[in-house]
Amino acid sequence: MVQRHQSAVRAFLRRVLGGSRDEADDVAQDAFLAAWSSLRSLRNPEGVRAWLCGIAWRKAQDRIRSRRRTATRDALWLETLDVPAGVHPRDRVALAAAMAELSPEARACVALCLADGWSHGEAAITLGLPPGTVKSHIARGRARLLSALGGPDDA
Template identity: 60%
Template sequence: MRRACRGSDAAFAALVQRHQGTVRTFLRRATGSGWAEADDLAQETFLVAWRALRSLRDPAGFRTWLMGVAWKRSQDRTRSALRGAARDMAWMEGQESARGVSAEDRISLDAAMADLPPDVRACVALCLAQDWSNAEAAQALGLPLGTVKSHVARGRARLLKALGGSDDA
């Protein structure tokens, strides 16, 4: 612990090795999330710990301090997710009222968009959702103009089919 506090990478790596299982398990149980989320939070925890290690007053209390850091990181992530969800909901409500599209239809559209290949989805997002010209989208995406046009037409047709509409326009 003393060597790690003085900046020894090897000593800190030994501390990580010793405590990572406990931190990951705690975070998984405390957050109710899967291992991937717990692993991300554990990495953040050890990064914060490494940066703040010299501020630790009682090296004997490292484990307790480390779990406190882990808990604070998980709380920060939860608050961030809640703020993001609130922003998304406010945005969706604004979109719904502006375009007369229900939240259910918006979710269906998002799911249908997710099923499009990435390049087709990008063309549809720019040309249909953002009202860009095909030429602007071609330039931004680095695709030939004809490819953008066909991606937009193909994407529009697939979206209409997935949403139960007709392609009469």
């Protein structure tokens, strides 16, 4: 079933989810797992592709809702940040946009270490990442945030 229909399902999901191949593959995998566990509900074997795309569509909707919740949660978090005195509202918006451009892992590392003052080791344990990866995410995140504020990005 997977070999026969994965191309159609993955292509459909790439279009629905905005072209991200990795995200489409993740959602397709979830859809095929869900299809396998509910195979008994398939009424018409000739309509398996439509049935699979329906499952994939529901999984994609879940992913889109999750993205929205994450974006809302991130925006609320950014609003609660204590921005140092003298930071212009325009800079605050630039920081929020720069944070939104970071990968979820980099955003988490920056949030924990730069915003909340965690050590690299604490963040590594919490996020399940190697300490070197945490340091890399923080360095790139710091550079992106400084660049968004018009500062040097080599700090």
